[in-house]
Amino acid sequence: xxxxxxxxxxxxxxxxxxxxxCASPPAEETSAVVEEAPAVVEEAEEATEEETEEMAxxxxxxxxxxxxxxxxxxxxxxxxxFNAEHPGIEVENVFQPYGEMMTLLQTxxxxxxxxxxxxxxxxxxxxxxxTSGIExxxxxxxxxxxxxxxxxxxxxxxxxxxxxAFPVSTNNMQLIWNKDLFEGAGLAxxxxxxxxxxxxxxxxxCQDLDNGVVGFEFYTQPVGEGITWQFQVWLWANGGEFLTAxxxxxxxxxxxxxxxxxxxxxxxxxxxxxxxxxxxxxEQKACMQLDGSWLFGYRSGAPFDWGIAAVPAPDGGTTASxxxxxxxxxxxxxxxxxxxxxxxxxxxxxxxxxxxxxxxxFLPVRASxxxxxxxxxxxxxxxxxxxxxxxxxxxxHTRPATPKYNEVSDxxxxxxxxxxxxxxxxxxxxxxxxxxxNAVLAP
Amino acid sequence: MNKSLNQNHxxxxxxxxxxxxxxxxxxxxxxxxxxxxxxxxxxxxxxFNLSFFKWENLSPERTFIGFQNYINLFQNPxxxxxxxxxxxYTVSVTTISIFIGLILSVVVNIKQLFLKSFWRSxxxxxxxxPTVAAAMVWRLLFNSSVGYANKFLAIFQIQGxxxxxxxxxxxxxxxxxxxxxxxxxxxxxxxxALQSIxxxxxxxxxxxxxxxxxxxxxxxxxxxxxxxxxxAMLGIIDSFLVFDQVMVLTRGGPINTTEVIxxxxxxxxxxxxKMGYGASISVVIFIIIAVLTILQWRFVGFGSAEQE
Numbered sequence: 001x002x003x004x005x006x007x008x009x010x011x012x013x014x015x016x017x018x019x020x021x022c023a024s025p026p027a028e029e030t031s032a033v034v035e036e037a038p039a040v041v042e043e044a045e046e047a048t049e050e051e052t053e054e055m056a057x058x059x060x061x062x063x064x065x066x067x068x069x070x071x072x073x074x075x076x077x078x079x080x081x082f083n084a085e086h087p088g089i090e091v092e093n094v095f096q097p098y099g100e101m102m103t104l105l106q107t108x109x110x111x112x113x114x115x116x117x118x119x120x121x122x123x124x125x126x127x128x129x130x131t132s133g134i135e136x137x138x139x140x141x142x143x144x145x146x147x148x149x150x151x152x153x154x155x156x157x158x159x160x161x162x163x164x165a166f167p168v169s170t171n172n173m174q175l176i177w178n179k180d181l182f183e184g185a186g187l188a189x190x191x192x193x194x195x196x197x198x199x200x201x202x203x204x205x206c207q208d209l210d211n212g213v214v215g216f217e218f219y220t221q222p223v224g225e226g227i228t229w230q231f232q233v234w235l236w237a238n239g240g241e242f243l244t245a246x247x248x249x250x251x252x253x254x255x256x257x258x259x260x261x262x263x264x265x266x267x268x269x270x271x272x273x274x275x276x277x278x279x280x281x282x283e284q285k286a287c288m289q290l291d292g293s294w295l296f297g298y299r300s301g302a303p304f305d306w307g308i309a310a311v312p313a314p315d316g317g318t319t320a321s322x323x324x325x326x327x328x329x330x331x332x333x334x335x336x337x338x339x340x341x342x343x344x345x346x347x348x349x350x351x352x353x354x355x356x357x358x359x360x361x362f363l364p365v366r367a368s369x370x371x372x373x374x375x376x377x378x379x380x381x382x383x384x385x386x387x388x389x390x391x392x393x394x395x396x397h398t399r400p401a402t403p404k405y406n407e408v409s410d411x412x413x414x415x416x417x418x419x420x421x422x423x424x425x426x427x428x429x430x431x432x433x434x435x436x437x438n439a440v441l442a443p
Numbered sequence: 444m445n446k447s448l449n450q451n452h453x454x455x456x457x458x459x460x461x462x463x464x465x466x467x468x469x470x471x472x473x474x475x476x477x478x479x480x481x482x483x484x485x486x487x488x489x490x491f492n493l494s495f496f497k498w499e500n501l502s503p504e505r506t507f508i509g510f511q512n513y514i515n516l517f518q519n520p521x522x523x524x525x526x527x528x529x530x531x532y533t534v535s536v537t538t539i540s541i542f543i544g545l546i547l548s549v550v551v552n553i554k555q556l557f558l559k560s561f562w563r564s565x566x567x568x569x570x571x572x573p574t575v576a577a578a579m580v581w582r583l584l585f586n587s588s589v590g591y592a593n594k595f596l597a598i599f600q601i602q603g604x605x606x607x608x609x610x611x612x613x614x615x616x617x618x619x620x621x622x623x624x625x626x627x628x629x630x631x632x633x634x635x636a637l638q639s640i641x642x643x644x645x646x647x648x649x650x651x652x653x654x655x656x657x658x659x660x661x662x663x664x665x666x667x668x669x670x671x672x673x674x675a676m677l678g679i680i681d682s683f684l685v686f687d688q689v690m691v692l693t694r695g696g697p698i699n700t701t702e703v704i705x706x707x708x709x710x711x712x713x714x715x716x717k718m719g720y721g722a723s724i725s726v727v728i729f730i731i732i733a734v735l736t737i738l739q740w741r742f743v744g745f746g747s748a749e750q751e
Contacts, residue, residue, distance in 0.1 A: 127716060212589070275608055407715040413696075414695075417696060418698055
C-alpha cells in the first residue's frame with residue numbers, strides 16, 4: 001500500500017537532480033537578456049601540462065575579444081608567444097562576435113562568471129565600468145609607462161580619476177576617393193580635395209545623379225551611431241564640440257556646428273550627393289567617402305584605383321577624425337588578476353604592438369610605436385596609403401566617455417537626420433538635437 | 444500485448460492514486476509547475492518588480508522610485524508616438540492581410556486550379572522564412588539606388604522614393620513586409636475553414652439559382668466569420684509585437700516614424716541599459732496583449748478555430 005507513494009518522490013528527485021545539474025542560480029536576476037554565454041571551450045591541454053616541468057599547474061586565463069579573420073590569427077600567435085614566455089600562465093584566446101560582445105560581457109558580469117581579460121570597442125567601456133565589474137588598474141600601473149600611450153586614447157580609459165583599461169588597437173577615418181571616377185569626370189585623378197570648398201566643387205563635378213553616382217557619399221540612414229560618428233568628423237573639423245567637457249550637456253549647437261550640418265545637408269540636396277543606403281563607394285557609385293583604416297581589409301583588391309587623403313578642412317578649421325578600436329581591461333571577479341595584468345602589459349608593450357600593427361593594419365596606440373623607424377618603414381614599403389591614417393592620429397578626437405553615449409548618439413542621429421534628408425534646416429535640426437540630447441543627459 | 448496491458452495497469456494505478464490523494468496529484472504536476480514558474484511566471488513577476496526601480500547599466504545600485512518610470516513613460520511623446528506607429532502598423536497589416544488571405548484562399552480552393560499545391564506552398568513560404576533574413580532581402584529591394592522596387596517604378600517613368608529614409612514611405616515599407624509575412628497564415632486557416640464547409644450547401648444554393656457571388660456572400664462569408672474573428676485577434680496580437688523588420692530595415696527612423704513599441708522597449712532596455720524604464724514599457728505591452736488575449740478568448744473561445 002505504502003509502496004505506491006514512492007513514485008512521485010522518485011519523480012521529484014529526478015526533477016531536483018535535473019535542476020541542480022543544469023543551473024547554478026544567478027546571483028541576481030539579470031533582466032530578460034536572451035543570449036546565453038557560449039560555454040568557454042574547455043582546455044584540452046593535459047599533454048602540455050605534463051610536459052612542463054613546473055611543479056605548479058599553470059594559471060589559466062580566458063581572454064575575450066572580437067577580432068576575427070587575420071586579426072584572430074595574429075592574436076593567436078601573440079597569445080601562444082606569451083604562453084611560451086610565461087610557463088606559469090596559460091591564456092586562451094576566445095573570439096566573441098562584435099554584435100554580442102556587450103550583451104555577453106554584461107550578462108557574465110551580472111552572473112559572476114566574467115572572463116579574466118577582455119578587449120572591446122572603446123565606446124562600451126563607460127557602460128561596463130558602471131556595472132562595477134571592471135578592475136581599476138590604478139594600483140597596478142606604478143611601474144608602467146602610461147605616458148607613452150597617446151593621451152587621446154589612454155585618457156578615454158580614466159573614469160572618475162581611476163584608470164580601467166589600456167588601448168590595444170585603434171583606427172580612424174580619412175577620405176577615400178575613386179581615381180577612376182575622378183578621371184572619368186575630367187578631374188585630376190591624383191589630386192584629392194583639401195578644403196571643404198574644393199571637396200564640394202569636386203563632388204558636384206564628379207556626380208552623375210541620373211545614373212546613381214554621387215560625388216560624396218554621406219551616411220544618412222538608418223538612424224543610430226553610423227550617422228553620429230560620421231558627422232562628428234565634420235563637426236570637429238569646423239571647430240565644434242560634441243558635448244561639454246564634463247559630458248553634462250550638448251555643445252554642438254553653435255555657429256560652427258550649424259555651419260557643419262548646413263554644409264553636409266546642402267551637399268545632400270543634389271549638390272554633390274543625395275541620401276541613400278550606405279555602400280555606394282564599393283559599387284563605384286560614389287567618388288568619395290569617409291572610411292576607416294580597416295578598409296584595407298576589403299578595398300585592397302578593389303577593381304578600381306583609389307587613394308587616401310586627410311579629411312578636408314574648412315576655412316579656418318583643421319582636418320579631423322574620429323577614432324575607434326579596442327581597449328583591454330580585466331575583471332574584478334577574476335581569480336588571477338596579477339597574471340591577467342601581466343598579459344595586459346605584454347599585449348600593450350611596444351614590441352608586441354609593432355608586430356600587431358604591422359600584421360593587422362591597426363594604427364599605433366603609443367608614441368614608441370608611431371615614432372618607431374621600423375614601423376614607419378613598414379608603412380612606407382607595404383602600404384603607403386596608410387600614411388594619412390597614421391598622420392591623422394594627432395587630429396583625431398574620441399567620442400565622449402559617458403555611459404549615456406548610446407542614448408545620446410541615438411537621439412542626436414534622429415534629429416540631425418531631418419536636416420540631412422532636407423526636411424528641416426540645419427538651425428532647426430541642431431536646436432531639436434540639442435533639446436533631445438540635453439533631455440537624455442538630464443540627471 | 445503483454446506490454447500494453449502493463450501500461451494500462453500503470454495508468455489505472457496512477458489514476459487511483461490521484462483520486463485518492465490530491466496531494467500526490469500535485470506532486471505529479473510539480474515538475475511541470477516548477478518549470479513553468481521558473482521560466483515564465485517568475486521572469487514576468489520580476490519585470491513588474493523591476494519596473495518600480497531605477498536601474499541603469501546593470502550597476503550594483505538599484506533605487507526604488509515607485510511609479511516614476513511609468514510617469515516618465517506616459518509623459519514622453521516618444522512613447523505615445525510609438526503607440527501610434529504600432530497601432531497604424533497593426534491595423535493595416537491585420538486588415539489587409541486578412542482581406543488578401545481570404546481572396547487567395549478562395550482562389551487556391553478552386554477545384555480546377557492548375558498546380559494547386561504549388562500555389563499553396565508559394566503563399567505559405569514567407570511564414571517559414573525567418574523575418575530577419577526576409578528583412579535583409581527587403582532592405583535590398585527598397586534600396587534607393589540599386590533596389591528592384593525603384594527599378595520597377597522606373598519602367599513607368601516614376602522616380603521612386605528613398606523608401607527606408609522617407610517619412611511618408613518608411614512605415615509603408617515595413618507594413619508591406621508585415622502583410623507579406625502574414626498572408627500565408629491567414630490563407631491556410633481560411634483554406635481549412637473553406638474545406639470544412641459541406642458541398643451540399645452550395646449544391647442546394649445552386650438549385651435555388653444563386654450565382655457564384657451570391658453563394659460567397661450568403662454561404663461562404665458567414666460560415667467563415669469565426670475564422671475571421673480569430674485571425675483578426677491573432678493578427679492584432681502578433682502585429683503589436685512587431686520588432687525584427689524594424690530592427691533590420693529602419694531602426695525606428697527616419698526621425699521616429701517607424702519606432703514601434705517593441706523597438707522602443709528594446710532600445711531603452713538593451714542599448715541604453717535603462718532596465719527599469721525598459722521594464723515599465725514591457726509591462727505596458729504585457730497589459731495590452733493580456734487584454735487583447737482575454738478579448739480573443741471571449742470572442743473565439745479558449746482554443747482555436749475548431750471551437751466554433
